[in-house]
Amino acid sequence: MESVEVSARSVEEAIAEALRRLGMAREQVEVAVISEGSRGILGLGAEEARVRVWAREPAGRMPGEEPPGSPGEVLVAEPVGEGQAGAEPPGEVGAIAREVVAELLRSLEVKASAAIRQPEAQEAQLGPGQRPVIVDVSGEDLGILIGRRGETLDALQYIANLIVNRKTRRWVKVIVDVENYRRRREASLRVLAARMADRVRASRQAVTLEAMPAHERRLVHLSLQDDPDVYTQSVGEGEGRKVVISPRPERVSRQYPG
Amino acid sequence: MRDFIEYVAKSLVDDPAMVQVNQIQGAQSVIYELSVAPADKGRVIGKQGRIANALRVLLRVAAVKEGKHAVLEIL
Secondary structure (H helix, E strand, O other), X not given: OOEEXXXXXXXXXXXXXXXXXXXXXXXXXXXXXXXOOEOOEOOEOOEOEEEEEXXXXXXXXXXXXXXXXXXXXXXXXXXXXXXXXXXXXXXXXXXXXXXXXXXXXXHOOOOEEEEEEOOOHHHHXXXXXXXXXXXXXXXXXXXXXXXXXXXXXXXXXXXXXXXXHHHHOOOOOEEXXXXXXXXXXXXXXXXHHHHHHHHHHHHOOOEEOOOOOHHXXXXXXXXXXXXXXXXXXXXXXXXXXXXXXXXXXOOOOOOOOO | OHHHHXXXXXXXXXXXXXXXXXXXXXXXXXXXXXXXXXXXXXXXXXXXXXXXXXXXXXXXXXXXXHOOEEEEEEO
């Protein structure tokens, strides 16, 4: 994954510069703000804004799949073409998932609404059978619905998955998100992974991250899997499982043949 | 909250007619007693109690709102 990190006086300038370097448009990239920077007082203590920008996966986005509306428009995720035997009629699973989540929220007496969100390009690449259905929840005081480290949200998602899979009699992955919590968390995990990898590179010392749920650890593993200098593994049991980022052993020197 | 437990239980069991939720109000806590057909017990408890635990986590949402400790018992 090609990515650049750029510093500038403001976040906007940093993004603009990154786009220039990548030669891409704003819609083609994902941006993570590493530091918003600060002006400082009379130019003292000013800190530059820093962003990391990387290309969205371009492949697998078929023309028909392009989100047709403005960002944020609610769409039903539809499996593309293929006409596979036994494939669900488009959108049906999504509609059921949305209903189930809405009913869970209602019975929990949480004032919120549920809508289907179009999967990110990366997920849209998966075949129709594996593509997750994303249900986005919005409303007021939803912090309570996220819980500590997303614990409550994970519980809700787990229950929603069970019910949807039983109702549709097939295995569909349902992702429940609250006001983009998961997406924001993903972006900050990527940034964290990149920063910790830099630290490991510089110090040649392994770094252990705090305990995370499985899908977050997976994200860290994936985002560093192509890093030539570090490798990752998970240690510990259950709730306490953590990712350890370690320096890769130095390459065996090939300068001495034979 | 009773609705919630009932909805989830009924959606997961083979025999929804047998699902019953009793609510016992205490001063500090609320106890929800969930009973299902014996054959369906595993469906609401889950492997390693995973489903029961997820339900308990979600019960805390309501507990926080009402300022009462919520307990789920599966009979």
